[in-house]
Amino acid sequence: MTAQGTTRSGARPGRPFLSLAAERVMESAIRLSGISAIVFVLAIFFFIFREAAPVLFSDEFKPFEFLFSIQWYPTSVQDIRYGTLALTAGTVGVTLVAMLLAVPFGLGAAVFVSEFCGPRMKESLKIVIELLAAIPSVVWGFVALTVISRLMVTYTSAPVGVNMLNGGIVLALMSVPIIVSIGEDALKAVPDSYREAALAMGATRWQTVIRVIRSARSRRTSRRNWARRRPDRRTTACCSSPGSSCSSSPSW
Numbered sequence: 001m002t003a004q005g006t007t008r009s010g011a012r013p014g015r016p017f018l019s020l021a022a023e024r025v026m027e028s029a030i031r032l033s034g035i036s037a038i039v040f041v042l043a044i045f046f047f048i049f050r051e052a053a054p055v056l057f058s059d060e061f062k063p064f065e066f067l068f069s070i071q072w073y074p075t076s077v078q079d080i081r082y083g084t085l086a087l088t089a090g091t092v093g094v095t096l097v098a099m100l101l102a103v104p105f106g107l108g109a110a111v112f113v114s115e116f117c118g119p120r121m122k123e124s125l126k127i128v129i130e131l132l133a134a135i136p137s138v139v140w141g142f143v144a145l146t147v148i149s150r151l152m153v154t155y156t157s158a159p160v161g162v163n164m165l166n167g168g169i170v171l172a173l174m175s176v177p178i179i180v181s182i183g184e185d186a187l188k189a190v191p192d193s194y195r196e197a198a199l200a201m202g203a204t205r206w207q208t209v210i211r212v213i214r215s216a217r218s219r220r221t222s223r224r225n226w227a228r229r230r231p232d233r234r235t236t237a238c239c240s241s242p243g244s245s246c247s248s249s250p251s252w
Contacts, residue, residue, distance in 0.1 A: 055082065090164065097168025098175060105172075106179025113180065114187040115209050126184070133177035144170035 055061055060080055065071075069083025113125050148169055149161025156165075198208040 093164050094167040094171060097164060098171035101168060101172035102175040102179055106176045107183055109176070109180045110183030110187060111209060114184045115205075126181075129177045129180050133181060135174075137174065140170050140174050 070086040071081040071083040152161040
């Protein structure tokens with residue numbers, strides 16, 4: 001009976017037409033989304049190159065002055081100058097300050113959440129971290145412009161509150177939730193057998209944590225490099241916190 005039933009129903013039953021059509025539509029939509037992302041990135045590069053080509057190939061453009069001059073007057077009528085040294089130095093300086101502040105606090109918080117928190121506290125902290133990571137950069141820029149800048153003037157006697165230190169602080173605040181989240185994921189990816197073996201051999205809690213951190217170093221490094229891209233890309237907060245003028249003054 002079973003053999004006959006299997007023989008009679010050997011042909012695979014056909015799927016409904018609507019199910020097949022919906023599957024084809026979803027596959028086409030996903031494929032179109034992937035292709036469109038590549039097309040949009042290429043279009044951005046093409047647009048930037050098209051707008052910059054008249055300047056790059058003009059007689060007024062000098063590569064040495066472009067890289068090593070601090071004079072940035074692209075709209076001048078008589079003497080147009082394109083010097084990006086101040087812009088480059090400001091970007092690198094703000095990023096370094098942000099990472100010097102964010103990496104220690106972020107990794108320390110990740111170790112605390114991964115290795116020392118209880119289950120209930122861990123879930124609560126992870127929710128808070130995810131909410132902090134979702135705050136838009138324009139909100140952080142507004143906080144830097146209205147709150148942190150006043151604190152900088154009050155407690156550091158700085159002439160202005162929008163400076164490199166302000167930008168580094170606000171970008172560090174933006175980066176810490178990302179570093180904590182991906183650092184905790186990297187530590188969680190380490191097998192529990194490493195922790196159990198260390199504890200079984202008489203290692204203390206901190207010695208075990210150090211061994212786990214070393215095991216997760218390769219994963220953590222790649223994720224930290226990804227987190228470093230966040231302060232590099234937040235133009236709104238950078239323009240609001242350190243100021244949007246092109247200047248090479250060493251004001252902190």
